[in-house]
Amino acid sequence: MNEAPCHITVIKSSKGCSFNKLVEIWKYRELLYFFIWRDIKVRYKQTIIGASWAIIQPVLAMIIFTIFFGYIAKIPSDNIPYTIFSFAALVPWIFFANGLTQCSESLVSNSNLIKKVYFPRIIIPIASVLSGFVDFILAFIVLLLMMPFFGMLPSMNILWIPFFILLACVTSLGVGLWFATMNVLFRDVRHVVPFLIQLWLFASPVVYPSSMLPEPWRSVYGINPMVGVIEGVRWSLFGTEENAPGLMLIVSAFVSLFILLTGLLFFCRTEKKIADVI
Secondary structure: OOOOOOOOOOOOOOOOOOHHHHHHHHHOHHHHHHHHHHHHHHHOOOOOOHHHHHHHHHHHHHHHHHHHHHHHOOOOOOOOOHHHHHHHHHHHHHHHHHHHHHHHHHHHHOHHHHHHOOOOOOHHHHHHHHOOHHHHHHHHHHHHHHHHHHOOOOOHHHHHHHHHHHHHHHHHHHHHHHHHHHHHHOHHHHHHHHHHHHHHHHOOOOOOOHHHOOOOHHHHHHHOHHHHHHHHHHHHHHOOHHHOOOHHHHHHHHHHHHHHHHHHHHHHHHHHHHHHHO
């Protein structure tokens, strides 16, 4: 009786990032999909109101910001009602912040799986960021429904929204790869991420407009990649041409891409040690 031929797969450690890495991710695209779906289900498993948290979180923050920064501090809002002004910034910001938080913890939280089964490790942080699109879509729908109540309708610039959300995704993944890798090597990094997000919130034009800064400082402000994202979303929705991102957006886009590329390089150089260290 002839035995069936034995199929042997040899796994070799990769040297840095290459085109083969992208091919490997595409090869495991179904696994990426299941990781995304798993993260979405785990996020709302055994919750009372489920996905409604995606709406409640930005709405509560909007109410607090409107009271303290809009009515008490009288912060300008580019002639836009402060309530919708802040909510338009909170929707992409929360998508970015949640993605960064989930991404930074993704490798450690999946340590048992990483040590037992081989697959491209980078799929895990990518899935943790992409799973946040469901929350973003729900919050963005609420934003669109709120606009008519304030006498506003989206401008034709709304077609640019996917680009700005992609920029937020790139930024979240780039920074998240740095912290996800460092969190494997140094476990106290997880305590730095929440503090960083709090500082980053007030360093971004969420509660105030970037128009408060004159040029050229407004363009320099774009070094913070979330500046281009937030002001880009406002410009897409409200069509405020005088406050169009311009050079600030170009700076934010280049910085975001730089963070992603360096994060990928750092992750790829450390990937072969992750299973042993984690």
